[in-house]
Amino acid sequence: MVLAEHTAGQVSEGTHELIGKAAELAAVLGGATEVALLGPRALADQLGDADVVVCVEHPALAEYLPEAYEEALLEVLAQRSPRLLLMSNATVGLDLGSALSVRWEAPLAAYVAALGFDDGALVATSKILGGKVLAEVELPGERAIATVLGGAFSAGAGEGGGGAEILGVAPPAALDALRMSLRRVVEPDAGDVDIAAADMLVSVGRGIETQDNLEIMAELADALGVPLSASRPVVDAGWLPKTRQVGQSGLKVKPRAYLAFGISGAPEHLEGMRGAELIVACNTDPGAPIFGIAHYGTTVDLFDLVPELVDRVHN
Amino acid sequence: MRIVVPMKSVPDLVEEIEFTADGTGIEREQLKFVLNEWDAQALEEALLLRDSGGVEVVAVGCAVDPEIDQILYTALAKGADAAVRLADARAGSSSGPAGIPVAARAALLAAYLEDQPADLVISGVQAPDDPDGQLPPTLAALLGLPHVSVAVGVEADGDGVTVRQEFAGGLSHELWVGLPAVIGVQSARQAPRYAPISRIRQTMSAGGLGELAVTPREPQGGPVPRRMLQPATTGHAEMLTGSPGDVADQIVELLRSRGLVKGE
């Protein structure tokens, strides 16, 4: 079973990645692919690649709300008893994964990059320590939960359609006694530049160390005539605006070239830039996960390399 | 309002990581341990709430965690009102060098919080060294409390808190959550404050770190490690070598050949 994620009437691409994987595993087990759709039933039209859509409708489920989702999903799990629950390893999965693991009594694997059955055992590969280590774990028992990294599986397995059987599940009483409420949806700021529209990006990570050092990166970006983007810690430190953040909670970019300086390549960052045509990474750590996705890499210190690059682009 | 901030240490990623002889775990003996960066954000958010008045912040760690004393003294130096190290009161319960999984950690914290309840528990959204290391919702489920993770701001609001929860693309939701509650922090409203070494030394010599033995319930089983692997970081990227000047030449040539840099 897959938990469908949706905002503003649109089912996420990640949901289709999970349905594709669920269908593959269901074929191994000889079972059906089910999707839990919490919220407007009309969205079932976008879930045609599933066999069954289990729908819970309630005003509290109009937008994602952690407690409402947890109670509704627990009810669906109790009624449908799936072998496996798949969610994104993003906000929704980080909210619900381990709570449902306790309440539904099922082991959880997070940061999942691969998943399959091995001799009857459910085995997950988790990218731990920011992608520096792959932990292969077994999820024992009759049911399990996996929160899956974006982009781990292909979304191709038939988006759209509308042929799924729809089952309604009555909302549990807990939805009328919630201890939280949604006050407002806050849209992202419009930026001065749209990094998602750029042909090339110079991107900087925590390896830059200080705000003052950012100057050399800005010089390079200026010399190339492209925007400066960043990993999350640079934005969290307040050195660049949120609109420059690449990754899961920032923007997804697909430039013709992505130049990464001092970025380790944590899964949440890779999710935002893996589609770039050419990725060149500068990182002093030869074991940095960014080199697993980059086309070209160098372990030269960025503080030595960047001035040389500026020099060559100027001449 | 009493805020409890559970904190844990994780391997410093600057270090080379090696696996145990049987290949199922990380060799922890030689590693340097540092505070989980998301717990640092959680502490900052708790201290910001405290700065607004009427709040007591208690930092809590598990006694078996490497460097936990240093971490808790640093929390005191940053302004936490108290710090507590939790030990497992059950005989022979030392977890050894493998560290303790999130379920056991949550069971210890739940035992503590059942005895000394908090209005708000604020912890880091995830621990990167655990394949299921999402402490806040685990703990909330054990305590039967509402919870919100991936928070980027928590503010007192009547008999609850307003929490900003972040989604992809910078979209966020503003939620109102009644207390008591558990919050998993992604980033604090501002970068974590700095505690000078001299101040940390001062708190250390003043002592003030309490140890408390608690009796947790039996934790739930989690994922069972099979083996650890180094990801294939070599082989994919073609490595450019030479002096910084040589590498710069090669990169500029790559861009030039794609028409991304003008010139010959």
Ligand SMILES: Cc1cc2nc3c(=O)[nH]c(=O)nc-3n(C[C@H](O)[C@H](O)[C@H](O)COP(=O)(O)OP(=O)(O)OC[C@H]3O[C@@H](n4cnc5c(N)ncnc54)[C@H](O)[C@@H]3O)c2cc1C
């Ligand atoms: C829910 C959630 C959402 C997230 N969303 C995002 C997101 O959208 N985007 C994002 O980026 N992260 C996101 N993260 C954070 C992510 O997990 C990582 O913490 C982050 O990507 C790490 O950023 P970094 O690579 O800049 O820093 P680090 O991981 O600290 O890496 C710094 C790198 O710089 C290298 N370095 C140091 N000095 C030099 C030098 N002189 N020259 C060259 N290299 C050097 C180091 O070897 C290291 O590899 C998210 C996390 C969570 C939990």
Ligand SMILES: Nc1ncnc2c1ncn2[C@@H]1O[C@H](COP(=O)(O)O)[C@@H](O)[C@H]1O
């Ligand atoms: N159950 C609730 N759901 C949503 N908001 C609430 C709830 N209870 C109180 N609030 C809000 O919390 C703020 C202070 O509440 P109070 O102090 O209870 O008057 C007000 O803005 C209320 O709207």
